Amino acid sequence: MTVRKTDHSGSLFFGPYPNTGAMKLVVKTIRRIFPFQSVLNHPNKLCLYYHLGLCPCPPVFDSSGFIRDYKKSIKHITKFLDGKSQKVFKDLEKERDKESNAENYEKAAKIQAQMDAIKIVINPSYKLFEDEINVNLNEDIRDGESQELTKHLKNTTFQVGKLKRIECYDISNIAGKYAVGSMTVLTNGQKDTSSYRKFKIRYTKEEPNDFAMMEEVLERRFNHPEWPFPDLLVVDGGKGQVSVAVKVLKRKNLEIPLIGLAKREETIITSDLKEIHLPRDSKALLLIMRIRDEAHRFAITYHRNLRSKAFINT
Numbered sequence: 304m305t306v307r308k309t310d311h312s313g314s315l316f317f318g319p320y321p322n323t324g325a326m327k328l329v330v331k332t333i334r335r336i337f338p339f340q341s342v343l344n345h346p347n348k349l350c351l352y353y354h355l356g357l358c359p360c361p362p363v364f365d366s367s368g369f370i371r372d373y374k375k376s377i378k379h380i381t382k383f384l385d386g387k388s389q390k391v392f393k394d395l396e397k398e399r400d401k402e403s404n405a406e407n408y409e410k411a412a413k414i415q416a417q418m419d420a421i422k423i424v425i426n427p428s429y430k431l432f433e434d435e436i437n438v439n440l441n442e443d444i445r446d447g448e449s450q451e452l453t454k455h456l457k458n459t460t461f462q463v464g465k466l467k468r469i470e471c472y473d474i475s476n477i478a479g480k481y482a483v484g485s486m487t488v489l490t491n492g493q494k495d496t497s498s499y500r501k502f503k504i505r506y507t508k509e510e511p512n513d514f515a516m517m518e519e520v521l522e523r524r525f526n527h528p529e530w531p532f533p534d535l536l537v538v539d540g541g542k543g544q545v546s547v548a549v550k551v552l553k554r555k556n557l558e559i560p561l562i563g564l565a566k567r568e569e570t571i572i573t574s575d576l577k578e579i580h581l582p583r584d585s586k587a588l589l590l591i592m593r594i595r596d597e598a599h600r601f602a603i604t605y606h607r608n609l610r611s612k613a614f615i616n617t
Contacts, residue, residue, distance in 0.1 A: 333383060336420045337376040383421075392421055400583070403592075404567065408599050445492025452587035456535075459573045461560040463535060467491060470533040471594040472524075472548075474504075474516045475602035481609040482506065484520030485602035488533075489594050498531075500524070501605045513540070514547050521551040532559060539595050541565035545572045564595050 334341075338357050345361055352358035359373055379391045395418050402411040449466040456463040469489040476482035482504035488495040502520045506512065517538060524530070536552075536559050538544040545563040552559055563572040569588060571579040581588040 329384075332424055333380055336417050336424070337380050339373075339377065339380065388421060388424075392418060395421070403596070408596050409603075412596065412600065442491070448586040448590040449492055451585065452535075452590055455571075455579055455581065455587050456560065456562070456573070459560065459562075459575065459577070461558060461574065463560045466534050468495075468531060468533045469535045469537060469594055470524075471537040471539065471598040472517065472520055473539040473595070473598035473602040474513050474520065475599070475606040476504070476511060476513075476516070477606075477610075481606055482511070482516055483602055483605045483609065484516065485598050485605065486520070486524060487594055487598040487601050489590075492590070494597060499601060500530075501601065503609070514543050517544050518547045518551055521548055522554075525551065525555045525557065532557070534560065536561045537591060537594060537598075538563045539566075539598055541570075542572055542576050545574060545576060549574055562591070564591050 334357050338352075338359055340358055340360070341352075345358075347361045349360045350358055353360045359369070379394065382388075382391050382394075395414050399411050399414040399418065402408075402414060453463050453466060467490065471487050471489075473485050473487075474482065475485070484502040484504060486500040486502070488498040490498070502523060504516050504519060506516050506519055508515075517540070521538075536548065538548050538561070540563050542563070542565075545561065548561050548563070552561065561574040564570070565572055568580075569583070569592060571581065571588070571591065573579065
């Protein structure tokens, strides 16, 4: 197997496949994780493998950022084939955290998917054995996360019991335009997509106000008593967003445990505006980050759909 440079773009490609059947299978699997070009003189157009997510074709190499990411992927592949899969995993973990801290959540999610795929490739027998000795493994992991979060919140204003249902809220807009809100739900630590809700913001004042938008979304959510109330309410943001949520809950005469997750430092803000700082590898923090990232993804997807429809109709 060789790594070469294409003549037309100076970017790397990976090929040809080795002859051994086992190695060919390995490379095909890797290609699903890290797409690469497998021919030297690729036609200057999108190919079938591009649409299958397996090949970054020449036209997309116009971006310097893409070329940099592609070279990084090739390095990951060569390290993987050299038996340095754990090094690749750690490198991806750093990249994911970097993108998450920069609020590039979609890119961070893509890197996380690559990490999950690598786990499956390098540990298939281990995972099967693990499942065999503990058929409730995933449930136990989620329970561990919830228990740790409950422990950290035990001294807050509201005593938190079993976290069966957690709701998280996020706002997405550009300078107040196409503003939307999202509500995502974890039930027993698992995504409950059937309970997700999206809100098209009705706030119409010229000056954009994320706090007012969050207040509107929460007000509208709690106008639906037929929706089960959460055991914990999470808002994406710091003390401002938490204060707004407290105001809505008081107005509705609801006593629901509430926290916010402030960006950048990933600090938990309690309903009495105290801060809880947890290590980045804390199970409790990872649980909150997971539902926060899901709320952000759901909100921004709806926001982009509205923008696209507006653009088409102009």
